[in-house]
Amino acid sequence: MCCITYLCSKKMGKKDKNITECLSKMNDLVNTLNEKQKDVLSQAITVHQYKKNETVYHYGETPKYMFCLLSGKIKVYKEGIGGRNQIVRVAKPVEYLGYRAYFANGKFITAASTLEPSCVVKIPLTVIKELILENAELGWFFIKTLCQELGRSDQRTVNLTQKHIRGRLAESLLYLKERYGVEADGYTLSIYLSREDLANLSNMTTSNAIRTLSLFATDKLILVDGRKIKIIDEERLRQISRLG
Amino acid sequence: MCCITYLCSKKMGKKDKNITECLSKMNDLVNTLNEKQKDVLSQAITVHQYKKNETVYHYGETPKYMFCLLSGKIKVYKEGIGGRNQIVRVAKPVEYLGYRAYFANGKFITAASTLEPSCVVKIPLTVIKELILENAELGWFFIKTLCQELGRSDQRTVNLTQKHIRGRLAESLLYLKERYGVEADGYTLSIYLSREDLANLSNMTTSNAIRTLSLFATDKLILVDGRKIKIIDEERLRQISRLG
DNA sequence: GTAATTTTGTGCTGTATAACATATCTTTGC
DNA sequence: GCAAAGATATGTTATACAGCACAAAATTAC
Numbered sequence: 001m002c003c004i005t006y007l008c009s010k011k012m013g014k015k016d017k018n019i020t021e022c023l024s025k026m027n028d029l030v031n032t033l034n035e036k037q038k039d040v041l042s043q044a045i046t047v048h049q050y051k052k053n054e055t056v057y058h059y060g061e062t063p064k065y066m067f068c069l070l071s072g073k074i075k076v077y078k079e080g081i082g083g084r085n086q087i088v089r090v091a092k093p094v095e096y097l098g099y100r101a102y103f104a105n106g107k108f109i110t111a112a113s114t115l116e117p118s119c120v121v122k123i124p125l126t127v128i129k130e131l132i133l134e135n136a137e138l139g140w141f142f143i144k145t146l147c148q149e150l151g152r153s154d155q156r157t158v159n160l161t162q163k164h165i166r167g168r169l170a171e172s173l174l175y176l177k178e179r180y181g182v183e184a185d186g187y188t189l190s191i192y193l194s195r196e197d198l199a200n201l202s203n204m205t206t207s208n209a210i211r212t213l214s215l216f217a218t219d220k221l222i223l224v225d226g227r228k229i230k231i232i233d234e235e236r237l238r239q240i241s242r243l244g
Numbered sequence: 245m246c247c248i249t250y251l252c253s254k255k256m257g258k259k260d261k262n263i264t265e266c267l268s269k270m271n272d273l274v275n276t277l278n279e280k281q282k283d284v285l286s287q288a289i290t291v292h293q294y295k296k297n298e299t300v301y302h303y304g305e306t307p308k309y310m311f312c313l314l315s316g317k318i319k320v321y322k323e324g325i326g327g328r329n330q331i332v333r334v335a336k337p338v339e340y341l342g343y344r345a346y347f348a349n350g351k352f353i354t355a356a357s358t359l360e361p362s363c364v365v366k367i368p369l370t371v372i373k374e375l376i377l378e379n380a381e382l383g384w385f386f387i388k389t390l391c392q393e394l395g396r397s398d399q400r401t402v403n404l405t406q407k408h409i410r411g412r413l414a415e416s417l418l419y420l421k422e423r424y425g426v427e428a429d430g431y432t433l434s435i436y437l438s439r440e441d442l443a444n445l446s447n448m449t450t451s452n453a454i455r456t457l458s459l460f461a462t463d464k465l466i467l468v469d470g471r472k473i474k475i476i477d478e479e480r481l482r483q484i485s486r487l488g
Numbered sequence: 489g490t491a492a493t494t495t496t497g498t499g500c501t502g503t504a505t506a507a508c509a510t511a512t513c514t515t516t517g518c
Numbered sequence: 519g520c521a522a523a524g525a526t527a528t529g530t531t532a533t534a535c536a537g538c539a540c541a542a543a544a545t546t547a548c
Contacts, residue, residue, distance in 0.1 A: 078398065078401075078402050080405075080406045081402075081406045084406060086401065086402050086405070088401070100395060101391075103387055103388055104388065104392045104395050106395065109399065132383065132384060133381065135380060136376065136377050136379060136383050139376065139384060139386075140377055140383060142383075143376065143390065144347055147343075147344045150344055150348075150393055151353055153394060153398055153401065154332050154353065154397055155322075155353065156401060157332065157400060157401045157404060158322050158324050160404075160405050161324075161330070161405060161447045162325045162328060164534075164535090165535070194495070194496095195495075195497090196495080203405045204535080205536060206495090207498085207536085207537085208536080210495095210497055211498080214497075226544085243325075244325045244326075408504075409504075438525070438526095439525070439526065439527095440525080448505080448506090449505080449506060450525090450526085451505095451507085451508095451527085452505065454528085455527080458528090470514090
């Protein structure tokens with residue numbers, strides 16, 4: 001990880017162009033702020049570039065920063081029993097990470113790492129908390145986000161515990177499509193996960209992810225070429241996901 | 245369900261004693277409000293008495309009220325595949341229910357029903373939303389609560405998917421102790437769940453909940469008498485839960 | 489360019505747990 | 519008080535999936 005703006009983040013006068021650019025990308029959050037608050041925020045943030053497979057935060061750490069993913073992809077995961085990781089969610093631009101544990105007064109119970117080279121803004125959580133306490137609209141932004149995530153998390157629990165392997169993998173593929181979309185051809189998932197990550201997202205062993213994936217391929221539901229996955233029969237995939 | 249205050253909720257002048265009493269129980273929320281806001285709230289709420297096993301809200305309904313559990317116990321559950329319900333959490337006094345779906349702009353994806361006779365305050369969600377938007381401290385209250393719940397939900401997913409039956413049941417028993425505490429003897433769980441509910445909380449079949457429970461009993465970890473459960477070796481139970 | 493390492497793929501075996509069947513015990517309704 | 523319905527208990531069978539072993543392919547390292 002390297003900090004792009006360490007040279008200029010303390011400079012005076014008109015705001016650094018780079019920082020201004022970042023703020024404009026974070027408009028869903030920034031738009032809730034008044035000018036003074038925007039200023040506070042712009043003084044507090046730093047921009048960082050992560051390589052692929054770099055850790056953004058570790059399990060057990062005390063949260064200090066909120067992360068805003070500007071470009072790239074990040075997985076948030078829990079270290080399960082016997083090294084079996086569980087991917088809890090995958091983030092896309094522009095989304096926010098790392099605030100849950102702080103707001104709940106705890107340490108990180110998940111870890112996060114990049115799935116691709118990613119650009120991330122770091123915002124001290126003390127600053128965010130202050131802004132929330134003086135700006136109800138910003139608070140509302142977080143409430144909405146948290147409510148959506150909590151709903152998804154509860155949904156996920158039932159999916160992972162009650163569906164069979166085929167249903168779980170189908171569900172994951174649809175989730176990835178919904179989250180990251182597809183490439184120009186309209187079919188190829190715009191994310192290339194390893195079979196292991198796919199397994200960790202679907203709560204199964206790597207062997208079974210591979211097996212079930214090729215099963216889907218022979219059933220002509222998908223087309224697999226290395227890590228590229230084309231979804232060709234979404235309707236049937238959705239059916240498999242529904243029925244478990 | 246019957247509304248206790250329908251006779252007086254529209255009365256003028258000094259506040260209804262009953263309502264005032266309720267508000268004082270909801271102090272964690274009410275303390276964030278100024279006098280005018282407290283007034284708005286007291287005008288908007290109604291108090292209701294539920295019998296055992298009554299539904300508080302249904303799956304698929306459009307949320308209109310937030311529920312505040314003043315006394316009793318409520319289970320929040322998802323209807324899973326093939327009628328297999330999943331209890332996602334159990335509420336105790338004084339906790340709030342039914343706001344997640346509304347804030348996320350959706351319908352209920354869970355249902356809630358009473359485990360015991362319960363007293364519940366209903367607050368129109370429009371009122372709560374307005375109050376949040378004009379009171380950052382109230383917003384912060386919800387943010388903290390949501391962050392804690394989201395953490396628990398993620399934790400739960402790993403527990404249910406990666407632990408074996410014994411670990412899952414041990415976890416559930418400890419969860420119930422932590423939530424509802426024990427009776428005067430210091431051992432008996434202060435909640436009497438059916439074996440089915442215990443199974444739905446632990447993601448297993450009723451048969452297996454029964455079997456594993458009596459297994460724990462022969463191992464002298466617990467003492468079972470009908471629906472009464474005494475936890476006698478918490479340390480070992482904790483160990484079983486940890487190891488999966 | 490070759491070796492080493494990681495990722496992907498496939499088959500076999502064992503086991504945890506669901507599913508089913510049936511019996512007993514408990515609660516509820518009249 | 520008795521019938522009916524529901525909850526609890528226990529044994530048996532079936533199966534989905536983990537776990538392991540091993541081979542091939544792809545990526546990385548030097």
